[in-house]
Amino acid sequence: TEENADVKPYIHEREIKYVDITLPPELEHAVIVLKKLLEMRLKGLGELGYIVPSADKLTMAALNSINVQIQRKIAERNTDAFLAASVHAEIMKIRHAVTLAESQGSEILKAYLNKLSAEGMSPSGTKASQRLCRDELFVSLLKDTDTWEYELLPKFEKTFELVSTQLGEYPESRIIIFANFRDTVTALCDYLVKRGVDARKFIGQASKDSVKGLTQKKQIETLGEFRDGVFKVLIATSVGEEGLDVPSTDMVIFYESVPSEVRSIQRKGRTGRHGSGTIYVLITKGTTDETFTHVSRVREKAMTKGIRSLSATAASGGFIVTTPMSGLGTGNGTADKGQHGGQSSITAFTGGIAENGTAVAGAHADNPVPLVIADDREGSSKVVEALHRSGISMGFERLEFGDYAIGDRILVERKTARDFTDTLVERDLIGQIKRMADAAIKPVLIIEGEDLYTQRNINPNAVRGALCAISIGMGVSIFRTKTPEETADLLCVMAKREDNTTEGGLKSPHFHKTYRSKREQLEYIVSAFPGTGLKNARILLGHFGSIENIVNATEEELRAVNGIGEVSAKKIYETARERYTEF
Template identity: 40%
Template structure:
């Protein structure tokens, strides 16, 4: 007979009683704890029991944080069912800030994305003083500047020491002991509890999972393509070695990324022509290696789509030098041309058809998930299954839209999952979006289209089967390809992770002193205030300012990104964003600068990032002209910074000078100016790339109206001062070209 959890706050006869979950709950209630538990064994149930105990004993509020909106919705629904007498609120960025503030006051259980809580804390819409518990779902994310880190820090600063308690839950904290220790330190973890599938109290709740590795041969046509592209790789590696950098065809991606970071640091610190050349060559090498990987592990269609994107990037005005050089390389062009002739499809596709068809023929009620690393592959695999009897497949990807590929909305994702549960679809072809936490039912077959070199992602994928009944895992590997390396890397990391977690089991991580933050705070001084536009949270500057001791007040600023006195407003732009505003018809920068100069006596523009003259194909004179216009025509001071930390330090220095040295107070004022008709007309014409404000005025003065400008012939356009053949052709192309969006 099934025994259920009995607790005054938990719905009766809903939660099955499992001894290992009770033991983990007991540990989690003794002190802040990180629990590592395989997927499907009830991490959320442990969190529920901890939450119920805290609310019953202490009252107050509890906070459950999950990294994505779908996960938040999933957890909200579960806690509403499980805690029928508690007020459960769902927080995401799509809910108005003022409404969240009211909901916070009235709720006992708040389920939220971490970014939403971080924003509300920085804007002082909420506080954590009466929060008696926080659960950090997918706790392995609590590294670097992820929102979990800030929230935990604030919690331990603001909440009563006697009533605060943290629980981190994850199936896979990573293989690096230093990273695991960082997670524990950032969340103020006092103990670690680990359960594996080998534990005697867990085994009764497990189902068999058979793992198969299916190796396939790469067809000769794809191998020929690969060899052509590899010639380009050999050439670029040779050029790097001539510059003094020890790079070979087999150099790992991690080593290349490390070299890239070092080179970028050199570029920022001092102008180094060899470093610039090396960075550009590295960009080519990354693109070449990606093409090789796609060809040998994914297939011809995926490679063809990648080459299509590469050509589009090279044709665009904002395209990188690396992409432009690659598409002009004879060997790359030969490889692209070869794709137009028939090449045998990758044998993985045939293996997918066979494996899925066999599974559904033998067990028609089965559910199948196929994981792919790339969206193009997901589309390719879904198409390959269209004509297989008994298979009803659907592609499942993230919300972001990419080149010629619209993402799924959250509503569409939910509809697909519901249809997968009901059986309308029996096969889900998914990218990484289906790996973490989503309420996707247990499946009978998980098929890896390729192995992944991440132990965390591998564990999450495997956890999609074997939850309620026996499951099957099949991993496809292309012989002699990067698949082989990814498989062994993942296997080694998974073993290393379990060894690291076993070593940390029950231990108390050493708390390292936060020396860097103290030094920053000492630099900034006391009682400094900065008003920060809420859209700047993602930049990391606001977080660094707080670490420096500056009181950050989040607001929706009409003008500027930062305000530090009644006369100083600051606009922050990355060098990449700044340069993008000079090409492609984007003119909003000068409108922002104009409003900033009109509103504040001492307007400041901070340009953050690397060398501004070499990261895009824009003539230095054009960049100098824009900077000169901002400084001279608008009277805006321009300050260069290396990175977010340098930007924060500069803003703190300006704030200290204004507020402490000059005794000035902060005053928010000004709204964006409404454009007069002539300004609107100039804006419309200047929106066409290659046309600046001066040429736009010349065109309007000559023709009199926007309609006349747009209706002019090439020859008529060239009669206008500063309008040459290229500009005239561009205007006619934009006005007369067919829309293909």
């Protein structure tokens, strides 16, 4: 946590301010109409025999529960179930409209309702959209939106006020504004630019609807200009929360609350790194904004409590705590003790250092190396708790890929069924798994939970296609578990099996293809360098001519090759000079 001695020196004071926003009468009326539409459809599902909540208690969990009931009826070949599935799709659309009205604003809601109307009028539109756009209440609401001439929700104006005040007092400030939806990011960016603020948007690479994504080159260029002060305000979707080198800022604004404690922490972490910072959270009173704020704060407290509990357990000798490393298999694990002054508090309570530089607590004398390494961001996971209860020796490191590492060969990515489908729809699931698969001899994906095909309203064949691509296309072993405890049991079995593997039973890491041409052999060897891959292997071989020249090249010479970045050059240079050590 931020209170740990190893983290505290790097975290500066951050002030969190919650700003109440009043929902205007026009949007209040729109929400009432939308909830009436919800009640009518929920009542219809109830009459078909489904267990449904009231419109006010319609959470995503409740929607998923309804979908599970419907999918079971479809499996039983119940003819009414297909109508129910269509009504469920309507409910999803209407609920999304409620969210937009309460948290995003009138312009975003207006655009969404017009999109639904266009879908419903189109011959190729879904039955759900066609039925919805014929509803008199919907038609009346759509006419009301035509009278809205400007943004009604005061969030745009409040954001401008906060930004202009900060830049007026501190012209060199850097400000990040987070919003959940691309449409909001685009609209807010346009609004601020019209008001004289030099702002840029920062979104993902995938194009969606009419909004074109940013290429990786454009993303890097945008972040570089933001860091250098070319512009002072960056408006980002969730892509700016993690995994990218987003500069620290003086101010972060949450355009809306998020119910996820992890996302909330990641957003807050964008300020207060190099100096004090302020975080503003815009909350529309009496809406899901308030609910999400409460949920996020409760979960953050629970997470902090869990981490402290785990730390206390480690201090008493229950865990192996390892020094952070960049990833699996990047050398012999020996830490440069002269550069880890902040880590002395860890080694002090862990009772010593193993030969490989790993701080050990509670490890057996004949097994100083932990059987399971968990990514240090998994500290509050129920899987980690279950692993601890099992008594298996384990440790924590910052893993570059995967959530768990077992021995030198196995990397494990764990996803809940919901997370799997969310990442498939909203992020780069295939790319994420591929990067892990490229980094491990034995990549493993564990999907935890039931009802994988009913988590979201997507075609089951899309899920099956992703599973085939991961398993057949990438050679990743896929396991299904029901609970975190079952996942922990599976990891224990893997770890004990791997620990007992003799040298004679080890598979060659080059087992995918029995014959390669000389050209392919060279490409295969060079592509094995961390973060290289086939494309960069060909670039390097084309430039240097041989593996010998690549290995003997200086870091500067590697970096000078067009297409080879600073990080890749550093990894190749260091790996080529790393000494092999038997553990």
